[in-house]
Amino acid sequence: MAAPRLPLEGVRILDFTIVWAGPSGTVFLGDLGAELIRVESLQHPDVNTRGQVRIPKAALEGSAGGQFPHGDPGPRPWERSAGFQYSGRNKVSMTLDLERPSGIEIFLRLVQKSDVVFSNYAAGTLEKLKLTYPVLREANPKIIMVYFPGFGLSGPYKYFKGFGSNMEALAGLTALRGYTDMDVTANGAVFQADAAAGAMAAFLTLMALHYRNRTGKGQFIEMSQAETTLHHLSQAWFEYAMNRRVLGPMGNRDLYAAPQGVYQCQGDDNWVAITIENDEMWERFCGVIGRPELAHDPRFSDAVSRYRNQEELDPIIAAWTADQGHYQVMEILQGKGTTAGAVISHREIFDDPHLQARGFFKQLEVPGVGFFPHAGPVYKMSKTPLKEPRRAPTLGEHNEYVYKTILGYSDAEYEELVRDQHIGDTYVELLPKAKTGEVAR
Amino acid sequence: MTTTKVGGQEYALSDIRIVDLSQTISGPFCTKLLADFGAEVIKVEPPEGDPSRAMGPFPGDVPHPEKSGVFLHLNTNKLGVTLNVKTASGQKILRELVRDADLLVEGFHPGMMEHWGLGYEELEAINPKLVMLSISNFGQWGPYRDYQLSELVLYALGGTLHHTGLAEREPVKMALTVIQFQMGQVAAIAAMAGVLVARGQGIGQQIDFSMFEAQAGTIDRGAINILTSAFNDRQPSILRSGPMIFRTIQPNGIYPCEDGYVQIQSGRPDWFLRFLKTVGHEELLQDPRYQPFPDSIYRMDLKDEVEAITFEWCLQHTKWECQELAQANEWPVTAVSTMEDLFADPNFRGRNFFVEVDHPVAGKLEYPGAPALPAETPWRAGRAPLLGEHNREVYCDRLGYSLPDLAHLRAQGVI
Numbered sequence: 001m002a003a004p005r006l007p008l009e010g011v012r013i014l015d016f017t018i019v020w021a022g023p024s025g026t027v028f029l030g031d032l033g034a035e036l037i038r039v040e041s042l043q044h045p046d047v048n049t050r051g052q053v054r055i056p057k058a059a060l061e062g063s064a065g066g067q068f069p070h071g072d073p074g075p076r077p078w079e080r081s082a083g084f085q086y087s088g089r090n091k092v093s094m095t096l097d098l099e100r101p102s103g104i105e106i107f108l109r110l111v112q113k114s115d116v117v118f119s120n121y122a123a124g125t126l127e128k129l130k131l132t133y134p135v136l137r138e139a140n141p142k143i144i145m146v147y148f149p150g151f152g153l154s155g156p157y158k159y160f161k162g163f164g165s166n167m168e169a170l171a172g173l174t175a176l177r178g179y180t181d182m183d184v185t186a187n188g189a190v191f192q193a194d195a196a197a198g199a200m201a202a203f204l205t206l207m208a209l210h211y212r213n214r215t216g217k218g219q220f221i222e223m224s225q226a227e228t229t230l231h232h233l234s235q236a237w238f239e240y241a242m243n244r245r246v247l248g249p250m251g252n253r254d255l256y257a258a259p260q261g262v263y264q265c266q267g268d269d270n271w272v273a274i275t276i277e278n279d280e281m282w283e284r285f286c287g288v289i290g291r292p293e294l295a296h297d298p299r300f301s302d303a304v305s306r307y308r309n310q311e312e313l314d315p316i317i318a319a320w321t322a323d324q325g326h327y328q329v330m331e332i333l334q335g336k337g338t339t340a341g342a343v344i345s346h347r348e349i350f351d352d353p354h355l356q357a358r359g360f361f362k363q364l365e366v367p368g369v370g371f372f373p374h375a376g377p378v379y380k381m382s383k384t385p386l387k388e389p390r391r392a393p394t395l396g397e398h399n400e401y402v403y404k405t406i407l408g409y410s411d412a413e414y415e416e417l418v419r420d421q422h423i424g425d426t427y428v429e430l431l432p433k434a435k436t437g438e439v440a441r
Numbered sequence: 442m443t444t445t446k447v448g449g450q451e452y453a454l455s456d457i458r459i460v461d462l463s464q465t466i467s468g469p470f471c472t473k474l475l476a477d478f479g480a481e482v483i484k485v486e487p488p489e490g491d492p493s494r495a496m497g498p499f500p501g502d503v504p505h506p507e508k509s510g511v512f513l514h515l516n517t518n519k520l521g522v523t524l525n526v527k528t529a530s531g532q533k534i535l536r537e538l539v540r541d542a543d544l545l546v547e548g549f550h551p552g553m554m555e556h557w558g559l560g561y562e563e564l565e566a567i568n569p570k571l572v573m574l575s576i577s578n579f580g581q582w583g584p585y586r587d588y589q590l591s592e593l594v595l596y597a598l599g600g601t602l603h604h605t606g607l608a609e610r611e612p613v614k615m616a617l618t619v620i621q622f623q624m625g626q627v628a629a630i631a632a633m634a635g636v637l638v639a640r641g642q643g644i645g646q647q648i649d650f651s652m653f654e655a656q657a658g659t660i661d662r663g664a665i666n667i668l669t670s671a672f673n674d675r676q677p678s679i680l681r682s683g684p685m686i687f688r689t690i691q692p693n694g695i696y697p698c699e700d701g702y703v704q705i706q707s708g709r710p711d712w713f714l715r716f717l718k719t720v721g722h723e724e725l726l727q728d729p730r731y732q733p734f735p736d737s738i739y740r741m742d743l744k745d746e747v748e749a750i751t752f753e754w755c756l757q758h759t760k761w762e763c764q765e766l767a768q769a770n771e772w773p774v775t776a777v778s779t780m781e782d783l784f785a786d787p788n789f790r791g792r793n794f795f796v797e798v799d800h801p802v803a804g805k806l807e808y809p810g811a812p813a814l815p816a817e818t819p820w821r822a823g824r825a826p827l828l829g830e831h832n833r834e835v836y837c838d839r840l841g842y843s844l845p846d847l848a849h850l851r852a853q854g855v856i
Contacts, residue, residue, distance in 0.1 A: 004644055007634045024664070028630050047709055058739030064688065066669045066678025082668040082678070133816075148813075155788035160768050162706065164661070166775040169704035170786075174695065174777045176616035179606070184702055184777060185695045188605055188682065192619060192661040199626040199659060204813050206633035207478055211453040211818055213640065219817035227794050228812045230783065231470075232622035238510025239498040240780035241806050247780065252593060252614050256496060260593055262602070262611045271612060273602065275591035334588045341594035343612055345603040346670040346677040349657065354585040360654050372671040375658040379631045380580070382561070383646040384638050 006033025022120030025198030030090030051081030088392025152224030452479020470625030521826025572635030580651030599656030
């Protein structure tokens with residue numbers, strides 16, 4: 001029998017994405033072996049994905065410096081930022097200028113040679129470029145397009161600008177998280193809507209490929225990032241639908257089990273998360289912390305009492321965790337069948353024995369700087385390999401491959417496109433002005 | 442429920458047959474996504490039912506196994522059968538069920554399926570093209586294999602909890618059970634990958650899906666922050682610092698307004714202009730302190746002034762006014778909605794996102810609807826099955842058991 005091929009071997013996807021929902025969505029498809037062609041522009045630096053073109057010194061003094069290796073953006077910061085170094089995994093980069101008809105022509109030639117166009121640009125962007133599905137379909141009748149702007153392609157919010165934090169605010173997520181004794185303005189940013197939408201769009205792509213394999217038909221799929229996010233808030237939705245009750249933040253409490261909380265451990269900023277799921281677990285837990293009498297204390301002996309009185313339990317639990325290590329508490333409690341986990345920081349996650357044993361981290365290079373561990377693929381298939389990750393591409397790194405090998409441009413045509421500044425490896429705004437003037441047409 | 446065509450259109454996944462042993466949230470959300478796009482999902486519950494039938498909310502707060510909001514939402518368009526896979530008779534029936542299935546989804550503790558004689562190797566012998574998606578806390582092997590998880594502990598272990606909240610306080614978790622939903626969302630990718638390989642290459646296999654890894658790799662800021670830490674001698678750039686992700690004077694975070702809150706996201710440095718235009722303070726750029734722009738956005742001595750302007754403007758407007766005025770200038774500001782807001786929201790409602798689903802016991806309720814609109818292959822609204830509702834259809838009509846057989850199995854506690 002032939003060796004198993006990658007699940008998406010031979011599938012070519014145009015990664016026409018921005019910020020995080022789109023770029024992180026195609027990462028799933030690259031791991032499965034799809035060829036991901038990132039469509040970039042020398043005229044319009046994608047600062048929301050690759051990061052800014054110029055990093056002022058003042059920015060590096062703040063937290064922004066952290067996105068670069070050793071805090072150093074180098075001469076080409078857009079080739080070093082953590083966001084793109086991660087989300088660029090397994091992608092090839094080509095450049096073109098879509099604001100000129102010649103750029104649109106190149107794009108459509110690429111569509112002819114591709115299976116999927118995957119995009120999360122804001123609604124309106126593709127309309128302006130006249131790169132709507134009917135146009136793409138004319139170029140390639142079997143093309144699949146998965147298009148997922150923040151709020152979909154209809155309704156009053158259609159043209160809204162926003163990031164994941166904005167989508168999840170309107171979808172109801174933001175009002176449901178945070179400390180119970182502070183208002184939501186204390187909430188730090190999370191961008192879960194991006195993660196949810198990227199994964200949903202990757203799933204939809206696979207679904208459309210399956211359908212096309214069966215029927216030969218491509219199709220257009222519209223998705224709203226906010227609507228996907230709302231699906232993840234089931235309990236709050238149905239609490240309102242059924243009882244007209246509005247849920248709010250629950251801090252670290254659980255909807256169903258008590259006590260549950262995050263407790264401080266030995267060391268600087270070390271914590272452990274503990275969930276007591278039922279009476280048996282509670283009894284075991286009381287034994288472990290040396291307070292067996294609490295198992296029969298009427299304030300805590302049954303699920304309802306524990307739920308009502310968990311505030312009283314917090315100091316008791318915290319007193320036990322305070323002089324122990326967070327990993328130590330996890331090991332002790334899990335050893336006794338009790339649900340607990342070290343609150344692993346991103347400082348120490350690389351040392352986690354389980355992630356190490358399963359080979360979770362993958363070493364990828366930042367050219368000219370070195371190799372760094374990345375979060376790798378998140379599941380394992382027993383017979384089919386997943387793609388061995390390849391580092392993020394530099395800007396236009398694969399222009400020759402895309403233009404000549406895929407699209408069949410001749411050397412002479414290629415050189416002309418270089419002169420026309422469709423093809424290049426440096427943003428036009430960074431080129432000497434005179435040179436820019438010379439080639440402008 | 443097994444219709445494959447609707448209005449001349451075919452469901453994308455109408456040719457996929459799934460046996461679903463998974464319970465509670467992650468696995469059922471994964472198979473819901475597949476079922477709603479047309480896959481046939483036989484949901485196999487233990488005779489006492491999926492534990493999510495006991496999870497709220499319930500109408501009027503009265504628990505009822507057929508009225509759990511979470512269960513109703515997560516099990517739409519599935520066929521429901523009961524089966525005790527802990528019994529030899531139940532195991533035999535399960536083997537019969539997977540014979541012509543494309544995908545088996547299970548979320549038992551690692552080793553349990555093998556213990557019941559239902560491990561991948563045994564099932565592969567029955568159906569070589571079967572994809573077995575095993576969703577577990579930590580994967581099928583590894584030092585934490587036997588550890589237990591809750592929503593909070595999952596968030597803690599994956600690394601993102603530590604960076605969420607305020608520096609001077611304990612880390613604080615994500616909303617509700619959002620992480621488990623995300624796990625189901627990502628598991629649906631793995632499921633489709635397995636099916637594509639089975640169909641394209643004729644290879645069945647087991648997929649080892651570890652929620653711990655999926656959390657560490659696919660949750661909001663996780664993967665980026667892991668890399669910022671690796672980049673900087675383990676000093677991650679995103680710390681537990683509240684709204685201040687980037688140190689600039691641009692308004693960023695959640696602000697109070699007249700009737701609630703808005704989420705402001707700072708975005709590109711030059712978008713500071715969109716803010717100034719919206720709040721009517723474009724003249725500030727003439728002030729030499731704001732030059733050269735946009736480098737001046739890093740001048741933290743101007744932060745208080747900008748914050749004061751932002752607070753004042755927000756408090757003078759409702760969240761909907763803030764949103765409308767800001768969006769007119771493409772400044773990323775949105776209302777912080779509650780479920781009450783969402784119920785009436787002109788966008789979600791205007792797009793007919795909510796669908797009314799009738800259920801014989803729970804009655805009519807509005808559910809979140811199509812998460813995507815494929816032009817050729819529809820999404821379908823449907824309802825969750827009653828406990829054991831399709832026992833007869835599945836066991837008698839398909840597997841050839843007689844009604845007396847079912848009575849016998851019931852008496853034995855198998856179904």
